[in-house]
Amino acid sequence: MGFLEKLGLKKKEKLDEGVQKSRDGLLNKIGKAFVGKDKVDDAILDDLEEILITSDVGVNTTIEIIKKIEERVARDKFVTQDELQSMLRQEIVDLLEDNAPDKPAEFNADFPVKPHVILVVGVNGVGKTTTIGKLAHLYKKAGKNVILGAADTFRAAAVDQLKIWSERADVPIIQQGQNADPASVAYDTVAAAKARGADVALVDTAGRLHNKKALMEELAKIKRVMGKVVEGAPHEVILVLDASTGQNALQQARAFTETVEITGLALTKLDGTAKGGIVIGVSHELNVPVKYIGLGEQIEDLQVFDRADFVNALFGE
Amino acid sequence: MFEDLSSKLDKAFQSLKGEARITDVNIAETVREIRRALLDADVNYEVARQFTDDIKEQVLGSDVLTSVNPGQQFTKIVHDKLVETFGGEKADIALAQTPPTVILIAGLQGSGKTTFTGKLARHLKQEHKRNPLLAAADVYRPAAVDQLKTLASQIDVPVYSIEQKDAVRVAKEAVSMAKSLALDTVIIDTAGRLHVDEDMMNEVAEIKKAVNPHEILFVVDSMTGQDAVNTAKEFNERIDFDGVILTKLDGDTRGGAALSIKSVVNKPIKFVSTGEKLDALSPFYPDRMAQRILGMGDVVSFVEKAQKEFDEKEAEKLQKKIRSDKFDLNDFLEQIQKIKKMGDFSDLVNMIPGASKALDDAEIDDDAFKPIEAIILSMTPEERQEPELLNGSRRRRIAKGSGTTVREINQLMKQFDQMKSMMKTMSKMGKAGRALQGLKNLPIGR
Numbered sequence: 001m002g003f004l005e006k007l008g009l010k011k012k013e014k015l016d017e018g019v020q021k022s023r024d025g026l027l028n029k030i031g032k033a034f035v036g037k038d039k040v041d042d043a044i045l046d047d048l049e050e051i052l053i054t055s056d057v058g059v060n061t062t063i064e065i066i067k068k069i070e071e072r073v074a075r076d077k078f079v080t081q082d083e084l085q086s087m088l089r090q091e092i093v094d095l096l097e098d099n100a101p102d103k104p105a106e107f108n109a110d111f112p113v114k115p116h117v118i119l120v121v122g123v124n125g126v127g128k129t130t131t132i133g134k135l136a137h138l139y140k141k142a143g144k145n146v147i148l149g150a151a152d153t154f155r156a157a158a159v160d161q162l163k164i165w166s167e168r169a170d171v172p173i174i175q176q177g178q179n180a181d182p183a184s185v186a187y188d189t190v191a192a193a194k195a196r197g198a199d200v201a202l203v204d205t206a207g208r209l210h211n212k213k214a215l216m217e218e219l220a221k222i223k224r225v226m227g228k229v230v231e232g233a234p235h236e237v238i239l240v241l242d243a244s245t246g247q248n249a250l251q252q253a254r255a256f257t258e259t260v261e262i263t264g265l266a267l268t269k270l271d272g273t274a275k276g277g278i279v280i281g282v283s284h285e286l287n288v289p290v291k292y293i294g295l296g297e298q299i300e301d302l303q304v305f306d307r308a309d310f311v312n313a314l315f316g317e
Numbered sequence: 318m319f320e321d322l323s324s325k326l327d328k329a330f331q332s333l334k335g336e337a338r339i340t341d342v343n344i345a346e347t348v349r350e351i352r353r354a355l356l357d358a359d360v361n362y363e364v365a366r367q368f369t370d371d372i373k374e375q376v377l378g379s380d381v382l383t384s385v386n387p388g389q390q391f392t393k394i395v396h397d398k399l400v401e402t403f404g405g406e407k408a409d410i411a412l413a414q415t416p417p418t419v420i421l422i423a424g425l426q427g428s429g430k431t432t433f434t435g436k437l438a439r440h441l442k443q444e445h446k447r448n449p450l451l452a453a454a455d456v457y458r459p460a461a462v463d464q465l466k467t468l469a470s471q472i473d474v475p476v477y478s479i480e481q482k483d484a485v486r487v488a489k490e491a492v493s494m495a496k497s498l499a500l501d502t503v504i505i506d507t508a509g510r511l512h513v514d515e516d517m518m519n520e521v522a523e524i525k526k527a528v529n530p531h532e533i534l535f536v537v538d539s540m541t542g543q544d545a546v547n548t549a550k551e552f553n554e555r556i557d558f559d560g561v562i563l564t565k566l567d568g569d570t571r572g573g574a575a576l577s578i579k580s581v582v583n584k585p586i587k588f589v590s591t592g593e594k595l596d597a598l599s600p601f602y603p604d605r606m607a608q609r610i611l612g613m614g615d616v617v618s619f620v621e622k623a624q625k626e627f628d629e630k631e632a633e634k635l636q637k638k639i640r641s642d643k644f645d646l647n648d649f650l651e652q653i654q655k656i657k658k659m660g661d662f663s664d665l666v667n668m669i670p671g672a673s674k675a676l677d678d679a680e681i682d683d684d685a686f687k688p689i690e691a692i693i694l695s696m697t698p699e700e701r702q703e704p705e706l707l708n709g710s711r712r713r714r715i716a717k718g719s720g721t722t723v724r725e726i727n728q729l730m731k732q733f734d735q736m737k738s739m740m741k742t743m744s745k746m747g748k749a750g751r752a753l754q755g756l757k758n759l760p761i762g763r
Binding site: 055056127156157158161165210211243244246247248271272273297 | 357458461465542569571574
């Protein structure tokens with residue numbers, strides 16, 4: 001059962017009748033062709049390669065996965081079809097980093113420090129503000145005191161957009177309007193969270209392309225000032241990735257990690273036909289877990305990431 | 318990367334020494350490398366396969382193998398094929414015989430529709446003397462209307478919006494409003510929508526039916542991966558768009574989605590978007606896109622940007638000065654100010670593949686110019702013309718005036734002398750080389 005179905009979203013149906021070639025039973029087919037052999041035949045590898053590449057897993061990670069499968073088939077000959085299928089799933093799950101205990105993904109989990117400060121970053125148009133709106137709602141629903149910080153002071157009407165989300169989620173927002181100094185907004189947000197005894201502070205930032213040095217430096221400064229108010233803040237830096245983004249997501253993740261050391265990923269727009277396979281390589285290379293997935297524009301459309309469900313969805317199940 | 322591909326192809330060809338002609342068998346490795354390069358650039362799996370099959374077809378039986386640099390030659394074949402696929406003729410926006418011209422903008426969430434709407438309005442207003450009206454038909458996303466209004470006020474263009482969440486009505490009423498106000502162009506900004514969202518796809522089809530646009534533009538994020546094919550196909554089937562807009566090309570994506578979309582829907586790419594400012598819009602150039610996909614970076618754009626600031630005549634004057642050893646600190650200051658005008662210096666360097674390496678991986682600080690400017694500005698006009706005048710006491714005075722130290726001034730003067738001699742050598746080089754070398758020899762980032 002895929003994660004969309006689990007959510008009870010009707011979008012699942014549309015996903016299935018989508019334009020992409022149906023992958024039903026592909027794993028089955030792969031399993032059958034593997035059984036009883038000590039070598040994987042080329043046609044099957046081609047199929048597997050096609051699934052992975054068309055899911056944006058990328059050439060390098062695809063080669064790595066295929067190599068592992070080949071090695072295991074060569075070692076443990078005559079494995080059953082079931083064993084083979086779970087082997088393939090396991091290899092991919094293993095590439096995906098697990099959540100760290102001090103940065104739990106569950107909304108009702110306890111945080112070691114109060115306020116727990118989360119900085120949200122990413123390139124333009126990936127869905128940072130929407131993700132923050134949903135996170136605020138889910139934390140609040142889980143009984144947390146949440147406060148939002150509108151540090152995207154650059155994009156036209158971004159502050160207004162976050163303000164509307166703060167109303168929807170019924171949480172307070174700290175803002176200084178458009179064109180204000182984003183570091184100052186971030187500082188104020190953390191200070192307010194501390195003064196009011198909030199559990200969680202979520203700070204929105206302007207979208208920035210990772211190759212713009214001045215903008216990345218601005219982000220580093222935003223992060224720096226937060227630590228001056230609360231020890232160790234921000235406790236999490238979440239990089240938002242658009243599921244439809246291709247190999248460039250890896251470049252994004254590298255650059256953002258270098259500047260602000262990201263601790264987790266949120267994968268958005270998974271309600272389309274894009275599979276978001278690039279997170280496998282990103283999670284593996286940078287040792288950061290995928291924490292959340294975004295599945296629509298409604299306030300409820302966000303879920304804690306589940307590795308097994310993700311792999312199932314990758315194979316169209 | 319471009320070098321990378323051609324050296325990889327060279328290697329693939331090495332094993333074939335002695336074979337005179339290309340055959341199905343001996344070309345396999347080469348084809349695989351090309352396909353991989355395309356997939357790395359996010360070209361769709363099927364499109365990449367078709368593309369390499371076509372290349373194979375084209376070269377079978379030919380004698381590329383006997384060339385001295387088969388890798389390079391083959392890379393050129395791939396490059397040319399990419400350019401050919403993108404199509405030659407420049408496509409412009411269709412304008413109506415009788416006003417108003419109606420332009421519909423559509424695409425996925427976050428692709429950059431609203432920003433592009435602002436850019437297009439500015440472009441039409443400034444370059445074509447049009448009077449646009451913007452229709453705020455994104456009635457769903459929080460504050461989307463405010464965003465459009467803010468952008469419109471920057472370029473002094475009116476926006477039509479209503480309280481009700483009825484996108485079709487906004488579009489229709491905007492067109493009649495334009496007629497009654499004698500505005501000649503209407504640009505309709507729509508909500509981002511997923512191609513699998515039946516209701517939303519119906520809505521955009523309804524808008525199209527209601528206003529019968531002269532031009533429908535599909536906006537795509539250039540960082541899109543494999544899924545670009547699915548979305549473009551679906552949007553094309555529903556609204557039969559006229560052209561594609563590629564956004565966020567100021568990033569470092571290879572942009573293979575452009576090839577996928579062009580191959581699948583065969584619609585021209587009309588504009589590319591290269592920044593958040595409203596003037597960051599350019600026409601689409603097939604050869605630049607081809608180079609980008611092959612990982613060569615956008616050298617041409619860099620040189621062009623540089624040329625805008627350093628025009629021919631001035632460059633010649635400068636050349637003369639350099640040759641006759643008359644390049645002084647005034648000229649130097651002027652050059653620094655020009656470079657600063659070209660935009661964020663390090664962003665510019667990032668546009669050139671390998672440039673950061675060429676600059677010895679030096680950390681380039683945009684503020685690096687500040688003390689240099691301060692020092693030169695603290696000199697008398699005579700001192701700027703004749704740096705030889707700068708004795709110890711003059712240097713102490715300048716240090717005081719510029720808030721620097723004598724040591725910094727000594728260092729700058731030393732670097733200035735070094736640069737002058739290097740520039741003399743450079744003046745014999747070509748234009749692009751000059752631009753690059755000029756950057757390398759500036760006394761910054763040490």
